[in-house]
Amino acid sequence: MAIVKASRTHPLYEELVKIVGEAHVNDNPVIISSYSKDACHLEAERPGIVVMPSSVEQVQDIVRLCAKTKTPIMPAGGRNGICGACLPRIPHAVMIDMVKMDRIIRIDEDVMTVTVEAGLRWAELIHRLDEAGYKLGFRGPYGGNVGTVGGSVSINSIGYAASKYGPSTEGVVSLEVVLPSGEVVKTGTGWNPDAKIFGRYSTFLDLTGIFLGDHGSLGVKTKVTLKIYPKAEFYAYGDFGFKTLEDATAAFLEVQKLGFTEELNLLADRQSTDTFFPGFLDKHKEINSMFASIVQEVDQELANRKMEIIREVAFKHGGKDLGNFASQMHWSEMFNLVQPLYNNGFWLNTCHLRPIPSIPEIMKRMWAIFKKYKLLDNGIKWIASCLGSDRAYATGWITIFVPTRDKMELGLKAWNEMLDAHMDTGACPYWSGLLWEKRAVAKANPRFLDLYWTIKRAIDPSDIFTPGVFTGGE
Ligand SMILES: Cc1cc2nc3c(=O)[nH]c(=O)nc-3n(C[C@H](O)[C@H](O)[C@H](O)COP(=O)(O)OP(=O)(O)OC[C@H]3O[C@@H](n4cnc5c(N)ncnc54)[C@H](O)[C@@H]3O)c2cc1C
Structure with missing residues (x-):
């Protein structure tokens, strides 16, 4: 991003530079333009500025800054969707590009999970697990050389090995999410700070499920824990x-x-x-x-x-x-x-x-x-x-x-x-995205959508995350 110099005109430019450094913020029209499309033909608003965090703390600081200034946020992964999900619906949004957060945090052989940063691409994860003697259940969407784990589970992606293991979301054990307040929540057995991340369902309700398929509307996923299986050759x-x-x-x-x-x-x-x-x-x-x-x-x-x-x-x-x-x-x-x-x-x-x-x-x-x-x-x-x-x-x-x-x-x-x-x-x-959303919202049971909006308003009262998404364009 640093090769093309930033325009420095976005109101949050200087503040974002303080959080992630100059090399990882850009509001140059050329960069913005390259961030204005995913892999489908649909078009929406261009983001106002792009920022690439490399830690959960940086994501928290970016979200807190946007919350304070009521600036819209659009999280993005590989921008490889084919439904326009990662494209902002309103102008000047801060696009949080997650692809620098691509580390494998832990392969836990005792409980058969892998915890990864949300910007990791499926192809690399599969390769690294293979080297360690393991495989995933769901293996990634057919575009998994570019698509990220966080992007896929945010839009219910489906693809390789779904016939046996179901869609991407079925493989998720737990999430780490930066909420619109800037606070961090860990779901599944992650509610207990002394517990390992080994199970999705325990003690309370399934909070993981609320964030799966949310199209980034309820926060930024920073870590995803997935089920793994012994490699079968x-x-x-x-x-x-x-x-x-x-x-x-x-x-x-x-x-x-x-x-x-x-x-x-x-x-x-x-x-x-x-x-x-x-x-x-x-x-x-x-x-x-x-x-x-x-x-x-x-x-x-x-x-x-x-x-x-x-x-x-x-x-x-x-x-x-x-x-x-x-x-x-x-x-x-x-x-x-x-x-x-x-x-x-x-x-x-x-x-x-x-x-x-x-x-x-x-x-x-x-x-x-x-x-x-x-x-x-x-x-x-x-x-x-x-x-x-x-x-x-x-x-x-x-x-x-x-x-x-x-x-x-x-x-x-x-x-x-x-x-x-x-x-x-x-x-x-x-997925919904620009592709299906209007038809899906028109068809949906109103109680179903009311419940979603009740949750959304409680978590994100200022509607800074992905404004316009799930509205059907209203
Ligand atoms: C050749 C090709 C084949 C494909 N095959 C398939 C297929 O088989 N199945 C399929 O489902 N799709 C397929 N796709 C589409 C795409 O690869 C997947 O949908 C993929 O899961 C998108 O991931 P991404 O990281 O690119 O997400 P993006 O497009 O960047 O984002 C998708 C959504 O997730 C949100 N998001 C991204 N990261 C985060 C995060 N960390 N926290 C919160 N929200 C986030 C965004 O706001 C957006 O709403 C294909 C695409 C191509 C080009």
Whole structure:
């Protein structure tokens, strides 16, 4: 940040420099501009100034300064979200960039937890745990080479290994949060200063849960404690193809319910497979849908046996064995496979959660929209993918790729109809952000939102954290 000199015009510039040093504060328009976008096409206000703390004490001082001056705060992690969550809704906000807080504080082998600073990126955490002989449950969103642990658990991110372990938030044992007052709270067994951080639920209520998925609106997460597991080095991979999406979905549901797979991914139609793995289905003209399954175990025979059972389920539903290219590629290229999809153009995603049996019905709605707007004729490809999650629901990762700016208007029309179709059919987005918020707030039970605002007003009476978030733009 220091290479581009600060403008020094933001009213808090000098005070922030006193807290973190000159190299870690910047209000130059070039820097601000680079902090004004995440990985999606949506736009909001630019922050007024960016500050990079490197300790919880610095975060406390920044928050206290903002509270005293009633300056809005927007916490940010890797700014790799695809829903505009980290973009301020009002001007002049102080953006707290957490990526310098990226240390692993402790791997606690006695209670099988790892405590990290919230700005740590998933890819590095996985690597470091692997070296120490451990693995995480949830392994990070598909953008986990940039996305941070704190950012992900603030927006209920979901991705690698969710089929077995659920979304990012399921792996959280405890949080350390700097509240809007500048005070620090530790949740889970952290309420007892003499206790280890080993459990999420104890003695009082689950305060951890209040901060998960809060989109940074209730404070800055400075530390996150996650569950860890012994490293398992044996794999079995399997790709299975089906003539119809109905058959594929029935098999997918049965396999997901078994809880065997580290990851289970369905590609709903040939176009989706072609976009991901061009040519993969060329020799299988009769196949329309497929799923890729990954089993990870502490013993090879155990992994193989589980894959045999998955194969039996697939065959029972008319499945064909397609080998293991897609599943192996997906897993071994963790975090690298999805990024190159930007080569297909800009992503307009509709990521959400839904019960697995509803997949064929929603795909009929999607195909009708793709046809109505002649997407393929206009060079707009899609991926309709579902990732099994926690028992028996799925993330609907249905994205269209707009190749050029002149196709954006058409793409946006189709995309808006897709978003409406998901909302109308009982889908729940995992994150809100600018992408989903208006629709989600309009749909939400008023008592649910009232309760959130009661909590928010109690914790942040001056509304300095993320003002405008969860309002639906009102
Ligand atoms: C190629 C690619 C693939 C992706 N795949 C997935 C995927 O599979 N699943 C998925 O869920 N997402 C995916 N994403 C989106 C993104 O990677 C994730 O959502 C990620 O979790 C965002 O983390 P971040 O650190 O970038 O958060 P940011 O975008 O920086 O912030 C997200 C939110 O968290 C808040 N926040 C950040 N840090 C803190 C903190 N320390 N304390 C309090 N609040 C905080 C912000 O205010 C904001 O509301 C993908 C993105 C790309 C580009």
